[in-house]
Amino acid sequence: MNAETEKLALPVGTTLDRFIKKKQDDFPFASGELSQLLRDIALAGKIINREINRSGLLGIEGAFGAQNVQGEEQQKLDVIADIRFMRALRNGGEVCAVVSEEQNEIIDLDNPNGRYIIAMDPLDGSSNIDVNVSIGTIFSIYRRLSPVGGPVQMEDVLQPGVAQVAAGYLLYGSSTMLVYTTGRGVNGFTYEAGLGEFFLSHQNIQTPLDGKIFSINEGAYNVFEPAVKKYIEDCKEQRFSGRYIGSLVADFHRNLFKGGIYIYPRTDTAPEGKLRLLYEANALAYIVEQAGGKASNGKTRILEIEPKELHQRTPLFIGSKKMVEKAEGCF
Numbered sequence: 001m002n003a004e005t006e007k008l009a010l011p012v013g014t015t016l017d018r019f020i021k022k023k024q025d026d027f028p029f030a031s032g033e034l035s036q037l038l039r040d041i042a043l044a045g046k047i048i049n050r051e052i053n054r055s056g057l058l059g060i061e062g063a064f065g066a067q068n069v070q071g072e073e074q075q076k077l078d079v080i081a082d083i084r085f086m087r088a089l090r091n092g093g094e095v096c097a098v099v100s101e102e103q104n105e106i107i108d109l110d111n112p113n114g115r116y117i118i119a120m121d122p123l124d125g126s127s128n129i130d131v132n133v134s135i136g137t138i139f140s141i142y143r144r145l146s147p148v149g150g151p152v153q154m155e156d157v158l159q160p161g162v163a164q165v166a167a168g169y170l171l172y173g174s175s176t177m178l179v180y181t182t183g184r185g186v187n188g189f190t191y192e193a194g195l196g197e198f199f200l201s202h203q204n205i206q207t208p209l210d211g212k213i214f215s216i217n218e219g220a221y222n223v224f225e226p227a228v229k230k231y232i233e234d235c236k237e238q239r240f241s242g243r244y245i246g247s248l249v250a251d252f253h254r255n256l257f258k259g260g261i262y263i264y265p266r267t268d269t270a271p272e273g274k275l276r277l278l279y280e281a282n283a284l285a286y287i288v289e290q291a292g293g294k295a296s297n298g299k300t301r302i303l304e305i306e307p308k309e310l311h312q313r314t315p316l317f318i319g320s321k322k323m324v325e326k327a328e329g330c331f
């Protein structure tokens with residue numbers, strides 16, 4: 001077959017499955033469990049993507065009528081996404097326990113041979129669900145510390161971010177993407193609904209060292225710490241662009257590619273910030289560092305913060321290295 005003919009059928013690219021397999025082969029001692037777990041997450045992502053796309057037709061928009069442990073009104077899709085992930089992880093068999101934004105306590109999945117722990121934000125950007133704005137899912141993966149087969153311990157889930165074996169997010173936006181790292185770079189996959197497959201679309205993602213975008217909800221400006229006000233004024237001095245979607249995953253994703261900083265500082269009503277260390281900050285901090293960026297609470301590296309509680313919050317400064325360092329310099 002000659003090149004001309006070949007061009008008729010452009011290669012569709014590397015599927016997530018093939019990519020995972022190839023990466024696994026790089027590690028002769030790899031057992032394949034993490035690979036299977038990544039596939040389970042991708043499957044749950046496909047199902048949730050389909051429900052998000054049809055939410056207006058299925059009557060699954062709006063509030064669920066209950067509050068989660070954070071006192072936030074749960075949206076129906078928060079609960080649906082939580083159920084879908086729990087099911088996929090339980091059936092997959094690799095995960096023994098889950099910490100979820102939508103569950104007060106650790107969820108034991110009854111997989112005694114499961115070697116992994118997941119911390120997840122099943123649906124991120126809940127305030128944007130009903131208005132067709134990009135939303136996401138965030139996940140962190142750890143190896144359990146206590147013996148396999150035994151009961152899951154608090155020490156298994158309260159591990160610092162540096163102990164993550166993998167982390168990632170799904171972005172349900174103009175296209176649906178899965179972006180993840182296993183500690184050897186960051187890769188992005190775009191979902192091709194017609195084929196029901198994720199394809200490698202963004203290889204070895206690197207974030208610009210510096211940027212001109214700042215993402216912060218200035219509605220609470222008056223109660224920000226002086227250091228944060230100083231940094232925002234500096235961004236405005238330099239005529240940087242203010243961009244804020246209100247979905248952490250979407251704001252993070254834009255800044256990851258274009259260069260920028262996302263800040264959710266502490267405020268009077270949120271003295272420790274709003275975002276959660278275990279299932280929002282840790283995963284994105286791992287990804288941004290793998291892509292050459294930085295993440296801290298203004299002073300301490302996010303990945304080195306020792307978790308004390310399941311739903312612990314933290315201020316978050318994340319994005320291009322030089323911008324985060326500049327913001328830290330304001331403290």
Ligand SMILES: O=P(O)(O)OC[C@H]1O[C@](O)(COP(=O)(O)O)[C@@H](O)[C@@H]1O
Binds near residue numbers: 126127248
């Ligand atoms: O409305 P605010 O205070 O700016 O908060 C928006 C932030 O809160 C979040 O919605 C919190 O996440 P959840 O939607 O998962 O609860 C982030 O996605 C977003 O960046």
Ligand SMILES: [Mg+2]
Binds near residue numbers: 123124125248
């Ligand atoms: Mg969230």
Ligand SMILES: [Mg+2]
Binds near residue numbers: 078101121122123126
């Ligand atoms: Mg959420």
